Amino acid sequence: MTINIRQCTFEDLYKLQELSSETFNETFKHQNSPENMNAYLEKAFNLKQLEKELSNVFSQFYFVYFHNEIAGYLKINTNDAQSEEMDDDSLEIERIYIKSKFQKLGLGKHLLDKAVELAIAKNKKIIWLGVWEKNENAIAFYKRMGFVQTGIHSFYMGDEEQTDFIMRKTLI
Numbered sequence: 001m002t003i004n005i006r007q008c009t010f011e012d013l014y015k016l017q018e019l020s021s022e023t024f025n026e027t028f029k030h031q032n033s034p035e036n037m038n039a040y041l042e043k044a045f046n047l048k049q050l051e052k053e054l055s056n057v058f059s060q061f062y063f064v065y066f067h068n069e070i071a072g073y074l075k076i077n078t079n080d081a082q083s084e085e086m087d088d089d090s091l092e093i094e095r096i097y098i099k100s101k102f103q104k105l106g107l108g109k110h111l112l113d114k115a116v117e118l119a120i121a122k123n124k125k126i127i128w129l130g131v132w133e134k135n136e137n138a139i140a141f142y143k144r145m146g147f148v149q150t151g152i153h154s155f156y157m158g159d160e161e162q163t164d165f166i167m168r169k170t171l172i
Contacts, residue, residue: 002068003107005114008061010054013047016061019073020045023097028157031134036158056081062114064098064107072098074111076118084153084166086128091119093129112145116171125171130155130164142167 008016021041029037043049053059058081062074075095077083082092096111119127130153131138147167155164 001105002066003110004065004068005062005074005110006065008054008063008073010051012061012063013050013054015063015070016054016073017045017047017050019063019070019099020050020095020097023072023099026100027097027135028132032157032160036160039158040156058082059094060118062111064111066102066105066107070099071102071105071107072096072111074114076115078122078124083130086126089123089125091115091122091124091127093127096129108141109145119171126168127171128166128168130166133163133165139165139167145169 024041024045025037053075054061058079059075059077062076063070064072064074073095074093077092077094078090079088082090083094084092086092093112093115096108096115098107098111115127128150129142129147131142132155133139133152147169149165150168151166152163153166155162
């Protein structure tokens with residue numbers, strides 16, 4: 001099994017946009033209205049927004065490849081790029097998304113391990129993320145990986161307010 005992880009660059013902008021929309025849509029379209037899905041996809045994954053995120057020195061994107069085919073991606077944030085106010089010892093995993101045909105191959109764990117590796121390299125003591133309360137598979141995965149729920153925050157899918165669990169893991 002060949003798995004590679006590579007940091008995204010500006011040259012990857014269109015691939016990132018396509019992958020972001022595809023994986024988010026695959027993951028959440030069955031539980032949200034088409035109107036709210038389209039509104040979110042247009043807001044979160046338009047080229048200008050993704051270019052802004054790629055330009056932020058406190059955010060990084062990584063593609064994961066399975067047998068040389070792009071299978072998913074990771075987005076991490078530190079410092080002011082975090083989506084919630086956290087201390088300087090924290091690293092946020094904002095996104096881990098895997099194409100449906102590549103799920104259950106351990107790629108999410110590879111991306112999570114990459115996030116932990118990056119957190120340690122950046123001298124972060126806490127890694128955290130927000131996960132939709134209805135995303136039971138992801139919640140179970142994060143619990144298996146040592147994350148615990150420490151709070152909640154609001155996430156807007158179009159005009160619908162949803163609840164994300166805040167989950168944290170302390171790095172030793």
